[in-house]
Amino acid sequence: MTTKAIKQIFLTIGLLLGYGAAVAQTAGSPVAPNPIIYADVPDMAMIRVGDTYYMSSTTMHLSPGLPIMKSKDLVNWQLVGYAYDTLTTVDAMSLRNGKSTYGRGSWASSLRYHNGLYYATTFAQTSGRTHIYTTRNIEKGPWKEVSFKPSYHDHSLFFDDDGRTYLIYGAGKLNIVELNADASGIKPGTTEQVLIENASTPSGTGPGLPAEGSQLFKVKGKYYLFNISWPRGGMRTVIIHRADKITGPWEGRVALQDKGVAQGGLIDTPDGRWFAYLFRDFGGVGRIPYLVPVKWEDGWPVLGENGKVPETLELPASKGLIPGLVNSDEFSRKKGEAALPLVWQWNHNPDNSLWSVTERKGYLRLKTGRTDTSFVMARNTLTQRTIGPESAGSTLLDASNLKDGDFAGLSLLQKNYGLVGVKMENGNRSVVMVSASSGKPVEVQRVPLGQKTVYLKADCDFRDRKDTARFLYSLDGKTWTPIGEPLKMPYTIPHFMGYRFGLFNYATAQTGGFADFDYFRISDTITGK
Template identity: 80%
Template structure:
């Protein structure tokens, strides 16, 4: 009996161990718990590439790569600066929060990579091209107008098109070199109302076009949001690009929508989509696709699965976000790809070489508002929880300067050091009400202070807490919890940021020793 019990126990242990291994090797939705919206995706050989939206950030139009559709890393940006105009430069009282460049289209054709976008800020459509998507360089062609949510498409007969619009979807032909609209061509209506399969009674009209050709048929993916309903995938198909088109609902579950199709080298198909998920932003999902009667059928019994038959995620650090000690070896880029500036930076006012091992943010003008200050350096927050911390040398702040660590969105939160009338204070500011309020200040009598922000996005809790330390070991909460709603004026998930701006006089500077990001929070005492 003892031997039987022992064997049964061993068998149960083996089965449990195998089960745990299987779970550990399985991917889970969302595949990226961070703000990576409006994805466009291609496969070239065994490598996948993805572009996304970062709007008013610089550099912009991020390019990522993956070998397994789950674990992604940054490889570059299509542009350093979209354009030099007041709204993108945060000059003359103008900004372009929530605008800049929007949804991109990514293609590989005849040995060239194409990534396209459009910008309400400039009124233009942009076509970026390169032979080497990972190293560049990128060339750009731009033209008017700004074709909304367009899909670039190379047809088998050599003709090139953009499909674009909202509700009423249109087709325009481009020149063979993809540098602009083909001379003499006129736009034509492709689908009068692409929202029809999900109902036409108001709501968000069908947009976010992505066009694919599979086995001779054309498949057009769009998102719509019926009034009183949820974000919905609508798919149309046709035998000719000019139609006629027939449509149906492709997926209606948990608001997971907008994206397109991708296949694997071994013949599996997935839809890449995203979901609005509160303060962390718009987060990517993968949904298995089966083909039935010439239609792509999304999901498992019409639902988005929790698990996928793909390798498990290894985490988003350091592929999409990463710590930075600001030490640079010869030949290193000044900033790793995980960093983006809030709007275009003034490159004369920051450095990682003025003081070895530090990021220096200098002031060159006075500002009255944090969101209008230049040279805030940002990274994504990540879910379900994350923290960002920095060490700051404030000995060179001038009176009126404010430097520190932020969580950037319309309803932002700041913890930093204010210099005023010969003294300095650690200050927490909350714009949780929509307007900035100084919640707490603590006198500071030393030159170095440690700052930390912790974010909890579990179950859309969307709450942040701020801390300071005088020794980097013992942390003290400051201010009040910050609720982090996703707001359309900024149209972006919350971002960690390092900032320094002047309110009285210029010439001061702040030295940041490091930025350290984790995907867990310190245990509560």
């Protein structure tokens, strides 16, 4: 046999093997990775309407808030809106008079579809109220709001088949209260009732995080209540209670203890499959969503594969988080476009008189209107999520209109934040890296800047829980120079969210200066790769 013939045989075999692999890939083999979203999307609530899934999440002190996401396949999600622009205008939500609401604001939401209306609900220590938002068009709005006292902790809105409407809420001891049929307030004459005296019992009654995060579902006439508990010395645990009547009696069991993946609920697909949507604490990137297959046995939802969270799912492949949940922005706007795409959220309520994308075409302008003593108390820091396993954010800053005492640049926002930017002092500009890794801000390095513009970049490495960032600058956008020191990015409870990229400008001495940002670009690779 000639060499040419042998090559042809091997080529044919290779093509056949490749064809076989392609057939296997399209025949339903697991292709979607867990986590389905490698970014901070905690406290999810999810519904399916027809063939479309919608999800809400927690963004606490950010504005706008209560984000709404959409998917056709449970894996690839895109932001479609927010339930509110402003939760409340109290000083703490607006960074006024030395007050802030880091780690608070709006917490775990509930999402429902009932009689042609979409309901997104939340509660807030910051306002002391329970907030109910409704719309007929979940993707375009507008949303209407009603709110009432008290602030019902981790509540689950539930519309029963008999036309009655409830909130289930609490921690450890779970309670139920009846609302008006349209969920506009507490039903007159009703009283709050204990639903389950100690919902933590199935995972042990010892000290730890009491059962909370209620989400209630009704499947084939039975009620199923999902909660999370965290036994001391153990891990985040999924607990499910079930009952034939909403008032009980309830029986409970541990439904999942693996990798700390917990807190969420049930979702079904048009073809009859079931999943539990849950999340996992994952260091500096935040709390990241997982899907876990569900099978029904003896009237119970059984989570996982042999009690474990699978690494892959029989769902369509992920196309990545860009541009659905994070995205670059050149700050150029066509007529009729929103001033800011949905990927952006402000750190607390902004002062809308002090920013613009129109005063200089193709630029975000951040102006100073007061003096501040710290980055975390400064208004109008514009943020979006970091993503894993790695991501980079970069910008081109025009610092020519900074005034003495101004500091503008690129941030990684959390309690132990890091900054790279331009400081203006005595008429001179310097590129400065600041680290708050110790809990307090320290200027680590300063480099004189002999020009008005500078390129800034932050690289984030979340691989294997490394949770480390480094900052870089460039004078020409081509050659990058590290500055300062690596930033460790721990997840801290005071801020209660994953690290976020931010564009900032604040004054420490006088007002009236401004910074112009030419663009913000996000990448899922970091420098040198």
